[in-house]
Structure formats: C-alpha cells, structure tokens
Amino acid sequence: MGKEEGYLPLFETKRAKGIVLYRIFAASIFAGICLIWFYRVSHIPKAGEDGRFGWIGLLGAELWFGFYWILTQASRWSPVYRHPFKDRLSQRYESELPGVDVFVCTADPTIEPPMMVINTVLSVMAYDYPPEKLSVYLSDDGGSEITYFALLEAAKFAKHWIPYCKKYNVEPRSPAAYFVSSDDAVDADHNQAADLAGIKKLYKDMENEVEDTVKLGRISEEVRSKHKGFSQWDTYSSRRDHDTILQIVIDGRDLNATDVEGCVLPTLVYLAREKRPQYHHNFKAGAMNALIRVSSNISNGQVLLNVDCDMYSNNSQAVRDALCFLMDEAEGNEIAYVQFPQNFENVTKNDLYSNSLRVISEVEFHGLDGYGGPLYIGSGCFHRRDTLCGRKFIKGCKSEMKWEISRKREETGIHELEENSRSLASCAFEENTEWGKEMGLKYGCPVEDVITGISIQCHGWKSVYCNPTRKAFLGIATTTLSQTLVQHKRWSEGDFQILLSKYSPAWYAHGNISLGLQLGYCCYCFWASNSLATLFYSSIPSLYLLRGVSLFPQVSSPWLIPFAYVIIAKYTWSFVEFLWSGGTILGWWNDQRIWLYKRTSSYLFAFIDTILNSLGHSDSAFVITAKVSDEDVSHRYEKEVMEFGASSPMFTILATLALLNLFCFLGVVKEAIMGEGMTKLYVTMPLQILLCGVLILINLPLYQALYLRKDKGKMPSSIAFKSMAFSVFACICFKYLY
Numbered sequence: 001m002g003k004e005e006g007y008l009p010l011f012e013t014k015r016a017k018g019i020v021l022y023r024i025f026a027a028s029i030f031a032g033i034c035l036i037w038f039y040r041v042s043h044i045p046k047a048g049e050d051g052r053f054g055w056i057g058l059l060g061a062e063l064w065f066g067f068y069w070i071l072t073q074a075s076r077w078s079p080v081y082r083h084p085f086k087d088r089l090s091q092r093y094e095s096e097l098p099g100v101d102v103f104v105c106t107a108d109p110t111i112e113p114p115m116m117v118i119n120t121v122l123s124v125m126a127y128d129y130p131p132e133k134l135s136v137y138l139s140d141d142g143g144s145e146i147t148y149f150a151l152l153e154a155a156k157f158a159k160h161w162i163p164y165c166k167k168y169n170v171e172p173r174s175p176a177a178y179f180v181s182s183d184d185a186v187d188a189d190h191n192q193a194a195d196l197a198g199i200k201k202l203y204k205d206m207e208n209e210v211e212d213t214v215k216l217g218r219i220s221e222e223v224r225s226k227h228k229g230f231s232q233w234d235t236y237s238s239r240r241d242h243d244t245i246l247q248i249v250i251d252g253r254d255l256n257a258t259d260v261e262g263c264v265l266p267t268l269v270y271l272a273r274e275k276r277p278q279y280h281h282n283f284k285a286g287a288m289n290a291l292i293r294v295s296s297n298i299s300n301g302q303v304l305l306n307v308d309c310d311m312y313s314n315n316s317q318a319v320r321d322a323l324c325f326l327m328d329e330a331e332g333n334e335i336a337y338v339q340f341p342q343n344f345e346n347v348t349k350n351d352l353y354s355n356s357l358r359v360i361s362e363v364e365f366h367g368l369d370g371y372g373g374p375l376y377i378g379s380g381c382f383h384r385r386d387t388l389c390g391r392k393f394i395k396g397c398k399s400e401m402k403w404e405i406s407r408k409r410e411e412t413g414i415h416e417l418e419e420n421s422r423s424l425a426s427c428a429f430e431e432n433t434e435w436g437k438e439m440g441l442k443y444g445c446p447v448e449d450v451i452t453g454i455s456i457q458c459h460g461w462k463s464v465y466c467n468p469t470r471k472a473f474l475g476i477a478t479t480t481l482s483q484t485l486v487q488h489k490r491w492s493e494g495d496f497q498i499l500l501s502k503y504s505p506a507w508y509a510h511g512n513i514s515l516g517l518q519l520g521y522c523c524y525c526f527w528a529s530n531s532l533a534t535l536f537y538s539s540i541p542s543l544y545l546l547r548g549v550s551l552f553p554q555v556s557s558p559w560l561i562p563f564a565y566v567i568i569a570k571y572t573w574s575f576v577e578f579l580w581s582g583g584t585i586l587g588w589w590n591d592q593r594i595w596l597y598k599r600t601s602s603y604l605f606a607f608i609d610t611i612l613n614s615l616g617h618s619d620s621a622f623v624i625t626a627k628v629s630d631e632d633v634s635h636r637y638e639k640e641v642m643e644f645g646a647s648s649p650m651f652t653i654l655a656t657l658a659l660l661n662l663f664c665f666l667g668v669v670k671e672a673i674m675g676e677g678m679t680k681l682y683v684t685m686p687l688q689i690l691l692c693g694v695l696i697l698i699n700l701p702l703y704q705a706l707y708l709r710k711d712k713g714k715m716p717s718s719i720a721f722k723s724m725a726f727s728v729f730a731c732i733c734f735k736y737l738y
C-alpha cells in the first residue's frame with residue numbers, strides 16, 4: 001500500500017471545524033422538538049371538542065417534521081472536505097494515466113440545440129489530458145441528422161480549438177462560454193488577440209453552418225453527398241424506430257487525425273442506439289448502458305465520465321482531480337465513483353427558482369461524504385468502468401488503473417470496429433442479460449443515477465465528493481416555475497420509488513452502508529412524503545382561524561417557548577447556511593417559497609403517482625428538462641419575475657392554498673375590527689396568525705400573477721377562476737358546515 005512504500009497520498013481529507021458546537025446547537029433544537037411533541041400529546045382536545053381533528057393532524061405533522069429534521073442532521077453531523085494533489089499525480093503517474101471515456105447524452109434536437117451539445121463536446125475534448133487516452137462519445141437519443149452534422153462540424157473546429165486552448169491555457173473550454181468571458185479579458189497579449197479573433201471567426205462560421213441547417217430542418221443534398229455517414233439514415237423511419245447509427249468521427253489511433261499543430265486528437269464517436277417501438281428504451285439509463293458497451297469495444301477507458309449535453313466542462317483539470325481519488329495508493333481501491341456538484345451557468349442573483357441547490361452542494365453532500373460518500377447524481381460523475389458494470393468490492397483486491405494498449409483493438413480496422421460495435425447498441429442485445437439489473441445503470445426508475453449509486457455503495461464501495469473552487473461543470477437550470485416543479489416531481493418520484501424498492505436505503509441498505517448514509521439517503525427519498533404534512537400545516541391552522549379555534553399555545557403559556565425556540569433556531573440556522581453557501585438574503589427568501597411550492601405540488605404529485613404506480617396504474621416517464629426558452633420568458637427570468645404562464649394543475653394547488661390563506665387572514669382582520677379586537681386574537685392565537693401571515697408574504701408574487709400582472713407570465717385566468725372557487729368553497733365549508 002502507498003503509505004508503506006512511503007508515498008504521499010494523492011488527496012487529503014479534512015474534517016469540518018467547530019462541529020462540536022454545531023452538535024450542541026442541534027441537540028438543543030431536538031430538545032425543543034421533544035417538548036413540542038410532549039405538548040401536543042398532552043393537550044389533545046377531548047372528543048367532541050372543536051379543534052380535535054386539527055390538533056391530531058398537527059401532532060402527526062409535527063411528528064413527521066421532527067423525524068425529518070433528524071434525517072437532515074445526518075448530512076450535517078460530520079462533514080468532510082477533499083483536496084486532491086494533482087502535482088503528485090502527474091509526478092508519479094503521468095505516463096501511465098488510464099484511458100478516460102466521456103459520455104455526453106442528448107435526447108432531442110429542439111429541446112437541446114445542437115450548438116449547445118457540441119459546445120459541451122468540445123469542452124470535454126479539450127480537457128488537459130493526453131488526447132490519445134481520451135475518447136468522447138455523443139449519445140443521441142433523438143437520432144438526429146442535424147446533431148450528427150453539428151458533431152462533424154465540431155470535429156473540424158476541434159483541430160483549431162484544442163491547440164488554442166492548450167497554447168493559452170484558457171478556461172472554460174466550451175467555446176461559447178469562453179468567448180463570453182473573453183470579451184472582457186483585456187490582458188490578452190497581441191499574439192493572443194490575433195489568435196482569438198481567428199478562432200472566433202472559425203467558430204462563427206461553424207455556428208452559421210449549424211444554425212442554417214437547424215433552420216432548414218434537414219441536411220442539404222450537397223452536405224449529404226460529402227459525408228458517407230449520412231447514408232445510415234437511409235433506413236431511418238422515426239426517432240423511435242431506427243437501426244443503430246454509429247460513426248467514429250475521429251479515430252484517435254489514426255496518426256493522420258491530428259490538429260493543426262500536428263498533435264493527435266481525442267477519439268470522437270457518434271452513437272444513436274437502435275430504437276424499436278416494441279422495446280422499452282429506458283431513457284438515459286438505456287443510453288448510458290449502450291455507451292458503456294460500445295465504448296468498451298472502441299476505447300475501453302478504465303474511467304468513465306458522464307455529462308449531460310448542457311453541462312460543459314468549466315475546469316479542464318477535473319479529470320486529474322478525479323483521478324487523484326481513484327488512483328490513490330492507500331484509499332483509491334475502495335472508491336467506486338467521484339461525484340462533482342452540478343452547478344448552473346444561468347442562475348440569477350437571487351436564484352428565483354432555487355435551482356442552484358446550494359445547500360445540497362455546499363453542505364449536505366460534504367456531510368454524506370463523511371459517511372461513505374455522496375449519491376451518484378448523474379452528470380459530472382467519474383466511475384470506474386468495472387464497478388459500474390457490477391464488480392463487487394473485495395477488501396484488499398486491487399485493480400490496476402494503468403494505461404494499457406490492447407493489441408487486438410489496435411489491429412482492428414475502423415470499419416470493422418464500427419461494424420462490431422453496432423450490434424452492442426441493438427435493442428435485442430440486452431435481452432436475457434443482467435444489463436439494467438446487475439450491470440450498468442439500473443432500469444425502471446426516473447432517477448437511474450441515485451438507484452445505481454446506492455447499489456454500488458451497498459456492494460461495499462465508497463464514493464467521494466469533489467467540490468473544487470473552480471466549478472468543474474456548468475449546466476443550464478430551468479427558467480420557469482413549471483419546469484422546476486416538473487423536474488422536482490421526477491426527482492422526488494424517483495427517490496421515493498427507491499425507498500419502496502428493493503434497494504431501499506431504509507431496509508435493504510441496512511448493514512451494507514453506514515447508518516449516517518442511510519439517513520442521508522432517506523432525507524432525499526422522503527422528499528415526496530413531506531407533501532402531506534406540509535399541505536396540512538399550510539392550510540388547516542389557517543382555516544381554524546376562521547372558527548376562532550386556537551391550535552398553538554397562547555402568548556401567556558410557557559409552552560410557547562419551545563415553539564419559538566425551534567422556529568427561531570431552525571430558521572436562523574437555515575439562513576446562515578444559505579448565506580455561507582454563497583446565497584443572498586433575497587435568495588434565501590426565494591428558497592423558502594420554492595420549498596413550499598415543491599412540497600405542496602411536485603412532491604404531492606410524485607407521492608400520488610408513486611402510489612398509483614406501485615398499484616400498477618401509471619408508468620413514470622422521463623420528461624426532458626428544457627434548455628432553451630423564448631425571449632419573452634428569458635427576459636422575465638433575468639428580471640427575476642416569476643413565470644406562471646402555463647396551465648398546470650400544480651399551479652391550481654398553489655393558487656388555491658395562497659388564496660385560502662389570504663381569505664383566512666382577511667377573516668381574522670374582519671373579526672378583529674368588528675368583533676373581539678386585535679389584541680384578544682393576538683393573545684390567543686399568535687402562532688396561527690403568524691403562520692398565516694408568513695404564508696401570505698411568501699405568496700405575494702402569486703397574488704400579483706393572479707390579479708395584477710398583464711404580461712404573458714401571469715397566471716392563466718382559468719386557474720385564477722378555479723382556485724378562487726376552491727378556496728372560497730373550502731373556507732365556507734370549514735366555517736359553517738364542518
């Protein structure tokens with residue numbers, strides 16, 4: 001082992017400081033929660049008394065929240081921070097670095113524009129890594145000729161782009177992103193300025209070619225005749241029904257395939273796996289498994305990196321960062337994958353839709369890393385090939401991560417290689433095999449990544465969370481509320497399915513992974529079930545205001561203290577954490593709003609769908625997240641104006657809840673003016689009024705969208721009408737009938 005041989009480790013792990021103080025603080029919150037539980041249980045109204053139903057419901061909700069809060073502590077209890085030493089890696093292993101295969105996934109040329117896709121491809125082709133050991137595969141589930149055409153153009157451009165990047169050591173290496181940032185770089189010397197202008201022009205030419213083809217919507221005959229690769233579309237009938245299309249666009253073994261400086265280029269492969277209507281294609285998991293097999297035949301890199309087509313590499317050193325973990329002599333043998341955080345290029349200052357998932361990336365994943373490693377969350381993850389293919393962990397068993405050249409492959413001609421790779425991507429290939437079960441990514445779950453990750457960890461492997469200051473990947477976050485809610489529905493539904501599946505962190509994982517990690521997983525897997533308690537809490541106490549029934553301690557009661565303490569302590573901490581993770585004050589407020597919206601809509605739908613699903617009623621699909629939006633929408637997004645302009649049943653729920661709280665509050669105000677007086681109400685129901693008031697404040701943008709806005713992002717009038725009817729109905733029923 002490394003240490004015995006006197007090697008310095010390739011990475012170090014630091015524990016967080018001041019953790020004891022945090023634990024004492026958390027324990028005090030827990031004490032407060034216990035007091036709240038005690039108060040609820042010991043003060044239940046008697047049968048027949050008004051408020052009994054609400055009280056018991058609140059007891060259930062508070063038990064749930066308390067339990068969930070405990071889960072969230074697992075990811076804060078013992079965080080660690082990792083620091084790779086890349087200089088040691090290159091000193092020791094530069095000539096033996098393993099092959100790395102990068103998989104870029106795309107699925108739809110309209111939702112995921114070809115220019116965006118090739119920018120991502122170019123960014124990973126330009127990694128600071130020996131090009132003969134780097135191979136890039138583009139998986140196109142859209143089976144689009146236009147995307148293929150764009151890739152051909154990218155291959156030409158790469159011959160100029162890669163040497164440019166290396167010469168001036170530029171970052172980021174996605175040309176589009178680089179040109180935006182280089183616009184204000186003034187320190188470029190004279191030579192570089194000329195080169196920059198040249199490369200920009202080449203990029204523009206390529207962009208024009210691609211955009212013209214996109215506009216045309218098909219490949220012109222002239223272009224088609226130039227590349228024999230297009231003939232593969234001759235038998236193509238639709239994106240759901242076609243043969244495997246596979247083309248080695250750049251063959252890294254070919255000594256003539258060089259850039260303008262004469263250096264070899266990384267291998268570049270286009271793959272659209274076979275699709276047939278009678279075979280389920282299993283979405284991204286299916287694409288990834290086809291890529292694993294095809295790449296094993298072509299380049300067989302020992303390390304695999306997957307990025308989504310919008311997640312370009314922002315840090316050309318990231319491969320080396322990851323290898324420091326996988327190749328460490330002492331601990332590397334236990335590490336199956338290295339996950340980087342997912343960051344986004346287009347998040348606005350106050351992160352309107354809370355897309356940056358700040359606290360998860362900056363706090364929680366470091367916490368999970370302390371217990372055996374983060375979840376596998378898809379894009380931005382480096383895997384060992386063999387573990388992803390199902391190799392079990394055996395203590396003390398080393399797998400060499402060294403570069404090896406396969407003689408057999410070297411001698412196979414490119415056409416033969418293409419031909420025998422094609423069958424690996426056919427639909428029938430997986431029949432009666434372990435693919436999708438024990439091999440590759442797992443099928444049948446909308447979050448193929450998380451379920452695959454937990455099964456790897458249950459096999460005894462560790463994972464590592466690597467979060468360098470210069471972000472490794474930048475993607476595109478959703479820019480409308482409904483997209484955010486739909487995406488979270490998919491995630492929470494997938495995670496909830498995992499909880500009920502045979503890989504459940506609650507039972508299957510027990511004994512296979514640490515308790516802390518089990519709790520950490522549960523935190524995400526229980527997202528969906530949060531909806532019920534949150535719905536109850538955000539509506540019933542307010543409705544009881546209308547009846548003048550108090551469900552919380554009065555001002556004079558000492559029981560108010562634990563409530564006040566838990567609320568203040570918990571929210572202060574959440575605020576501190578948010579700022580510490582790089583957020584803004586308004587960002588935190590937005591985060592609270594999205595927290596509420598997700599829980600009362602996405603999670604609720606996910607919960608219901610999962611239950612229906614397990615009863616065999618519906619099947620969950622993979623709704624691809626939009627990566628482009630029209631100008632109007634982007635403009636509002638940049639101005640941080642919430643987008644409600646879609647007719648989504650999720651919005652009906654949100655609007656109903658918002659109006660319901662407004663009416664309840666107005667009811668209280670009326671009561672205060674005409675009846676008992678403000679002070680009396682305030683003394684008997686302080687927390688209930690506070691809760692209702694905060695819900696109204698948080699919903700201010702929603703009221704605006706319902707009644708004040710005129711732009712296209714306002715709430716559709718059908719929803720305004722429905723939600724008004726539902727909330728008035730609920731208030732009347734509750735006040736007079738119940």
Ligand SMILES: O=c1ccn([C@@H]2O[C@H](COP(=O)(O)OP(=O)(O)O[C@H]3O[C@H](CO)[C@@H](O)[C@H](O)[C@H]3O)[C@@H](O)[C@H]2O)c(=O)[nH]1
Nearest residue numbers: 105106107141283284287308309377378379446447624625
């Ligand atoms: O049939 C499909 C559907 C999707 N994709 C690709 O999968 C990726 C992720 O899809 P996206 O719509 O962007 O989903 P997100 O919710 O943004 O993705 C997050 O969540 C997914 C799991 O739900 C992970 O796989 C991703 O890596 C992670 O970024 C994209 O590159 C798609 O092109 C396919 O290749 N085939």
Ligand SMILES: [Mn+2]
Nearest residue numbers: 308310475625
């Ligand atoms: Mn995405």
